[in-house]
Amino acid sequence: xxxFLSGQLLFSAxxxxxxxxxxxxxxxxxxxxxxxxxxxxxxxxxxGAYTSFWLxxxxxxxxxxxxxxxxxxxxxxxxxxxxxxxxxxxxxSGPVEKLEANSLxxxxxxxxxxxxxxxxxxxxxxxxxxxxxxxxxxxxISMTANRLLTLGVALALCAATVIFLRANIYGLAxxxxxxxxxxxxxxxxxxxxxxxxxxxLGFGLAGLAGVLLSMTEQISPFMGFPFTIAAFVxxxxxxxxxxxxxxxAGFLLGFIEIYxxxxxxxxxxxxxxxGVFVAIxxxxxxxxxxxxxxxx
Amino acid sequence: xxxxxxxxxxxxxxxxxxQANAAEDPVKIGFSxxxxxxxxxxxxxxxxxxxxxxxxxxxxxGLDVGGKKRPIKLVWYDDESNPSxxxxxxxxxxxxxxxxxxxxxxxxxxxxxxxxxxxxxxFPIVGNTAASxxxxxxxxxxxxxxxxxxxxxxxxxxxxxxxxxxxxxxxVIANVLPFAQENQKFLIPALEKxxxxxxxxxxxxxxxxxxxxxxxxxxxxxxxxxxxLSYPADSFLYMKQSKEIGISAGFQFLLVGPSIPVFRKAFxxxxxxxxxxxxxxxxxxxWWPRAKEFTEAYSKKFNMPPDYLDSALAYMSLEILEQxxxxxxLDKEKLRQVIAxxxxxxxxxPVKFTGxxxxxxxxxxxxxQKGDLQIVWPEGMAxxxxxxx
Numbered sequence: 001x002x003x004f005l006s007g008q009l010l011f012s013a014x015x016x017x018x019x020x021x022x023x024x025x026x027x028x029x030x031x032x033x034x035x036x037x038x039x040x041x042x043x044x045x046x047x048g049a050y051t052s053f054w055l056x057x058x059x060x061x062x063x064x065x066x067x068x069x070x071x072x073x074x075x076x077x078x079x080x081x082x083x084x085x086x087x088x089x090x091x092x093s094g095p096v097e098k099l100e101a102n103s104l105x106x107x108x109x110x111x112x113x114x115x116x117x118x119x120x121x122x123x124x125x126x127x128x129x130x131x132x133x134x135x136x137x138x139x140x141i142s143m144t145a146n147r148l149l150t151l152g153v154a155l156a157l158c159a160a161t162v163i164f165l166r167a168n169i170y171g172l173a174x175x176x177x178x179x180x181x182x183x184x185x186x187x188x189x190x191x192x193x194x195x196x197x198x199x200x201l202g203f204g205l206a207g208l209a210g211v212l213l214s215m216t217e218q219i220s221p222f223m224g225f226p227f228t229i230a231a232f233v234x235x236x237x238x239x240x241x242x243x244x245x246x247x248x249a250g251f252l253l254g255f256i257e258i259y260x261x262x263x264x265x266x267x268x269x270x271x272x273x274x275g276v277f278v279a280i281x282x283x284x285x286x287x288x289x290x291x292x293x294x295x296x
Numbered sequence: 297x298x299x300x301x302x303x304x305x306x307x308x309x310x311x312x313x314x315q316a317n318a319a320e321d322p323v324k325i326g327f328s329x330x331x332x333x334x335x336x337x338x339x340x341x342x343x344x345x346x347x348x349x350x351x352x353x354x355x356x357x358g359l360d361v362g363g364k365k366r367p368i369k370l371v372w373y374d375d376e377s378n379p380s381x382x383x384x385x386x387x388x389x390x391x392x393x394x395x396x397x398x399x400x401x402x403x404x405x406x407x408x409x410x411x412x413x414x415x416x417x418x419f420p421i422v423g424n425t426a427a428s429x430x431x432x433x434x435x436x437x438x439x440x441x442x443x444x445x446x447x448x449x450x451x452x453x454x455x456x457x458x459x460x461x462x463x464x465x466x467x468v469i470a471n472v473l474p475f476a477q478e479n480q481k482f483l484i485p486a487l488e489k490x491x492x493x494x495x496x497x498x499x500x501x502x503x504x505x506x507x508x509x510x511x512x513x514x515x516x517x518x519x520x521x522x523x524x525l526s527y528p529a530d531s532f533l534y535m536k537q538s539k540e541i542g543i544s545a546g547f548q549f550l551l552v553g554p555s556i557p558v559f560r561k562a563f564x565x566x567x568x569x570x571x572x573x574x575x576x577x578x579x580x581x582x583w584w585p586r587a588k589e590f591t592e593a594y595s596k597k598f599n600m601p602p603d604y605l606d607s608a609l610a611y612m613s614l615e616i617l618e619q620x621x622x623x624x625x626l627d628k629e630k631l632r633q634v635i636a637x638x639x640x641x642x643x644x645x646p647v648k649f650t651g652x653x654x655x656x657x658x659x660x661x662x663x664x665q666k667g668d669l670q671i672v673w674p675e676g677m678a679x680x681x682x683x684x685x
Contacts (some may be wrong), residue, residue, distance in 0.1 A: 006516075008541060010510035020324055124336045128532065135540055144540040173585060215503065216536070226503070261509040266500035268471065 009258050015147045017155035017254025019209065023227055024234030024246040025161055026205030032178040032241035034087060035096050036103035040111035041206050041225025041231050044069040044074050047114070048210020049124060049219045053129050063131050067153070067211045074207025075200040081110070082199040090195070111224075118221035126218040132193040133215075146215035155213055157205065158247050165243065172199055178241050233277050239290020247290055252279075320387040322369035323359055323626070324391035327399035328406070333377025337528060339402035341556065341603035342425055345610040346370065346399060348361045359618065367460075369488030371395055379405040386413040396626050400613055402430045402606075406476060407439070411422055414438035420632040422620075424613035425606045428478060436651040438632060442612045442642070444575050446655040447475070451482035454523070454549075454658045455490035457673050461682065463520040463547060467496035476551060479525045495519050504530055504535035505549055513632050514543060521547040528553040535563050544682035547571065549661075553607040560667055567664045569685025574662035576644045577671045579679045586615075604662060610644040630664075645677075654684040 048070040055061035055069065057093065076259045085106055093099035132145040165171035173194045177185040184190055217223065228290075236251060238245030253273065260272035327346070330339040350370055358365035358372065372395050375381045382401050389395045390413070401410055406424035411434045414421045420438050423431075425459045427445035456465065466487055472481040480499070487494050495517040500510060507530075514522055524534050524547045531553025540549070553559055554572035576583075578591035578601075590611055594602040619640050624630035639648040639656075647654050661673040663682060670680035 007514050008508060008512050012506060016506060119332075124332060126337060126342065126529065130562055130564075133536070133539065135542070137542075142540055142542050144536070147540070218532060226505075258506070258509055262512070266496060266504065266510050267508075269504075270502065 001238040004259070005138065009197075009262060011141050011147075011151075013258040014239060014251070014254045015092060015151045015254075016257060017251035018151050018158070019250075020214065020230055020234050021158050021247040021250025022154040022205060022209045022212075022237065023231040024250045025158060025243060026209065026247045027231040028235045028238075028241060028243050029161075029174070029202035029205070030237065031173055032243065034090055034103075034195055035099050036085070036090075038102055038202070039104060039107040039228055040224075041202075042226070042228035043111050043118075043209035044077065044203055044206035044224070044229055045116040045213065046118060046219070046221060047077070048074055048116065048207035049214035049217070049223065052211040052214035053127050053205070053219050056129050056131060056288065061090055063211055063215055064149075066214075067208055070207040070211045071204040074210075075204040078199040078203030079196060079203075081203070083194050085110070086199070087195070089220070092106070111228075115221050123253060124157055124221060126220040128218055129214045129216050144216075144219045145182070150212045150216065153198060157208065161201075161205070162244065164246070170194065170197055174201075176227045178243075233273075233285075237277060237280055237287055239287030242289045245287060245289030254286075271281050304561060307469055308586070311347065320366055322367040323361060323397065324369050324371055324372040324393065324395040325384075325397045325399060326393055326395035326603040328373050328375040328382050328385040328389075328401045330377040330402050330406070331374035335377040335403055336426075337553075338606065339377075341606045342402045343611040343646075344594070344598055345602070345607050346372075347660050348594055349570065349611070349614045349684065350453060351597070352593065360622040361623065362400075367482045375401060375406065382409045386410050390417050397619070397621065400424045400426075400610075404431070407431070407441070407637075408434070411435075411439045411613075415606075418450050418628055418632070420628060422613040422616045422635060428475060431624070431652060434652055440616075440635060440649045440654070441659070442616065442644075442650050442654045444608055444654065444659045445573055445598055445658070447478040448482045450573055450657040451486040452477055452645070453661070453673065454483060454485050455492065455663065457546065457682070458487070458492055458521055459490045463492060463549060465493040465495050465517075465519040466516045466523055466524065467517050467519045467545075468523045469495055469496065469498050469500060469514065469608075471502055471504075471527050471530055471551075472499050473502050473527055475546055476525035476527065483523070483525075499515060500530070502527065502530070502531065508532055508541065511537055511543060515541055517641055521545055523549045525551045526553060527551070527645045528556060531559065532562065535559075535566070537567060542647075544685075548685055552605075554664060555603050555662065555669060557600045558668075560645040560664060568666065569683060571661050571663045571672070571682075572605075572606050572669075573660075574669065574671070575657055575660040576604055576645075578604075579680055582677075583645055586641065586654065590643045593629045597598040598602055608644060610648065612644055615642045616640045616647060 008156060027038055030036050030038045050067040051070040051073060052063040055066045056063060089102055093102050134145050136143050165175050173189045176189050177194050234250045235246045238249030256276050257269060257273055261269050297486050317557050329343050353368050355358050359368050373384055373385045397421060398421045402425050402662050404426040415438050423441045424440055426441055427443050429446055429448055431441050470476045484494055484497055496514055522543060525536060526635055531550045549571045551573060554570050555574055561566050578587045620634045621630055624634040634665050636649060639646050646656055658673055662669040663672045665680055672680060672682040673680050
């Protein structure tokens, strides 16, 4: 029980929760505005992680600078994917159910291609970026600098995104699109441009998350999939398309994961996590904060 | 005109074929390897050794087959880390590719699935990277295991070593994959029998991404020894998170991982003091010059040192096969006879099989000291004394 009250666990839960919130946020932006199910979200993170690894090992560039480069790179991929694959899909798919299904297949294909190209280019050997691994101690809590940085950056990005959506005209347009697509069009929202922006923002956040994870996780071409699943669990728990709900759900799942394991055993992690997920869906099928949104 | 051309072409083709025959057919040597999938990272340190050996044989002017030097050719297929694909691959190698010799696949499950094939076709295979008490159940005859890493002896030797170090309490955490589980099964009773209190005894899943809860418990238990029965990925995770949490036990053991060169490179000075399983180190001078030559050749070709466990075992299996073929030639029955009864010189000292096991090699432990792996147990072959972390 002593373990339960340790500040160490609180720190760990916050770090995991902030990562979940961040990857959920990126996925939610793309789903919320366009109803596209981006199953390749984790693979973009993987690309971000490799960006950080290669820039550090080849030219000695700090992962902190890679954050910017990976975000820009991932956004560019987002723009390319939007123009190349999805703009037409959104126009021709008709009912939203069909668009969701089509996008799932398209993104699945994209995911397989990206993973295997990465395996060809970088080999399947796992790699690691030993960066910022000095330890700080505050009272009884010890924190590795890279995990502290992860927590800080993830929190800042979540906050910045929320503020952007409330205070910026484009942010408001994204929210309008999430709330009611047709009404948004009628009041003059430039749907095309807002969709492109959401794509770039969502992909960029995934690239950023990848750089953060590169400092604490092993990097491999197949590292993304578990995070894709985690991101889906987060946004479904929070309510699909509800950005604040997703952030809350990310932290909630982080806490459940860490404290659930302490109370039981490490082997029970998946059972507890998915047990809670299923329970939430049974009680509130629309997710924690879902339901207030009017679906077109 | 056309007819004349055709005749000339055919004549030319026959001449080329005739010349190839005269230059001696290569000895075909087959194996399967996990080039892709979850074992790909581990299997890499075996594949590199096979490639090194092929180059060395070429440099020596060929493989000595009963007194006559012949070129060799490696024939291999990717088993995708799937044990059920291994047996069909070896059947194909034997019946379709008609290979002259077979090398071992990577890892215990692969060895277990190839054993019946060896027996069915009466085709001798010298195993290498397998370690499990289940290997002793393999019927002796066509497959042998040079390793000394049997979990029951790892457990009893570990208990002896800890007792000698005056260790009173231990925490044991284990991956749920088979080799780690087997070790945990034997280790707990062995420790208790030696009077060492096991204060924490837990398991964790292979895809674990955060060990904080587990390691927080371990820290609070305040034990003398932390024994992590890990695989490479979780060995890396343990190192990162034990640093953060500040686990300071004087004895810290990781099962699989520290012998991989990348491990020492990734953690630098912080890796000093970590203990792992192993029975070979190039620092043991009594195995020179073989061990030294192998290490130097490997480092030169691949620009990194060999894996002291898997690469060493793979190379030993090749040394055994090479010496047996020099004596017996390619006849399977004669070869089997020689491998089963002779004593072989290897980079890890002499090897002689009793049944499927190599009983000349004791179970040992390695410790990272000043960036290199020293043998610290047993005393008979130690290259350095155990140092508290």
